[in-house]
Amino acid sequence: MPILDTSLHSLKRIYRGKVRDSYELDDDKLLIIATDRISAFDVILDDPIPYKGMVLQALTDFWFEKLKGIVPNHLTGIDPTTVVAPDEVEQVRGRSVVAMKLKPIPIECVVRGYIAGGGWKDYKATGKVCGVELPAGLQQAQKLPQPIFTPAAKMEVGKHDENISFEQAVSLVGEDVARKIRDYSIELYTRAAEYALTQGIIIADTKFEFGLDENGTVRLMDEVLTPDSSRFWPADQYNVGMSPPSFDKQFIRDWLETQPWNKTAPAPRAPEEIIEKTSQKYREALRRLAGHDVA
Numbered sequence: 399m400p401i402l403d404t405s406l407h408s409l410k411r412i413y414r415g416k417v418r419d420s421y422e423l424d425d426d427k428l429l430i431i432a433t434d435r436i437s438a439f440d441v442i443l444d445d446p447i448p449y450k451g452m453v454l455q456a457l458t459d460f461w462f463e464k465l466k467g468i469v470p471n472h473l474t475g476i477d478p479t480t481v482v483a484p485d486e487v488e489q490v491r492g493r494s495v496v497a498m499k500l501k502p503i504p505i506e507c508v509v510r511g512y513i514a515g516g517g518w519k520d521y522k523a524t525g526k527v528c529g530v531e532l533p534a535g536l537q538q539a540q541k542l543p544q545p546i547f548t549p550a551a552k553m554e555v556g557k558h559d560e561n562i563s564f565e566q567a568v569s570l571v572g573e574d575v576a577r578k579i580r581d582y583s584i585e586l587y588t589r590a591a592e593y594a595l596t597q598g599i600i601i602a603d604t605k606f607e608f609g610l611d612e613n614g615t616v617r618l619m620d621e622v623l624t625p626d627s628s629r630f631w632p633a634d635q636y637n638v639g640m641s642p643p644s645f646d647k648q649f650i651r652d653w654l655e656t657q658p659w660n661k662t663a664p665a666p667r668a669p670e671e672i673i674e675k676t677s678q679k680y681r682e683a684l685r686r687l688a689g690h691d692v693a
Contacts, residue, residue, distance in 0.1 A: 400434040400446035408483040431494040438651045439661040451493040452692040453680040454624045460688040461622040469582045472497040472619040500609025505567055506550040506559050507579050509587035512541050512602040529563035537639045545587050547580045578616045579608050590623050597686045604628035625683050645683040650676050
């Protein structure tokens with residue numbers, strides 16, 4: 399059964415995001431559940447995407463393991479099914495993590511290896527992306543000479559994050575933390591993109607989130623290199639100068655763009671075919687990258 403919302407009675411819910419619900423375990427640990435909610439244009443849709451939360455969790459687990467030598471992360475190693483009541487196990491199985499409670503760093507760490515989406519619009523208008531000067535004459539979807547770090551200041555749920563320069567990031571979190579999250583982000587992206595290409599997927603761009611533990615150590619948190627946080631393109635359909643088809647929620651975004659809608663809640667109800675195709679896109683990304691499916 400797809401899960402649109404969670405309702406644990408054994409733990410206190412402290413946060414409901416666009417996709418994840420967080421419950422407090424104790425002073426230093428959280429249970430984070432990936433639901434099947436999907437958002438587009440910062441609006442949560444009314445219909446869940448079957449298996450989506452499981453795909454997000456499985457891919458995040460895969461990447462945490464593959465990239466664990468680069469940066470510490472928020473994992474505790476505790477099995478989520480052991481911290482809830484017996485009648486709640488099905489709400490958490492395969493879609494949740496027991497994580498350290500960190501102080502979130504209020505910056506979304508976006509890395510772009512190709513020029514697409516909002517970055518392409520910025521470049522056409524200014525020749526820059528988030529203050530980063532780029533070569534003249536780039537085409538849509540073109541690979542950049544090297545990956546660029548284009549941070550965004552995190553805003554409250556329902557509002558667009560605001561693109562900022564690296565200098566603004568320094569003023570928000572200090573030079574040491576800003577340099578660490580920039581360098582970690584670029585290395586994580588570079589390593590992941592190299593691997594994904596061997597599996598026939600181009601990671602055009604992605605975003606990471608970091609937090610500080612009680613000792614001030616920067617740790618990777620939240621989801622990592624999933625179809626929600628990244629733009630995945632099939633390598634065999636990639637052509638410079640056009641927006642390639644994708645494995646991410648761009649599929650449902652493209653459908654919504656054809657609807658008469660002002661991009662505020664409530665969103666149009668997507669037809670069953672669009673829901674199913676979106677679910678299949680998520681699962682195909684997992685199969686290609688991690689070599690297995692969720693069901």
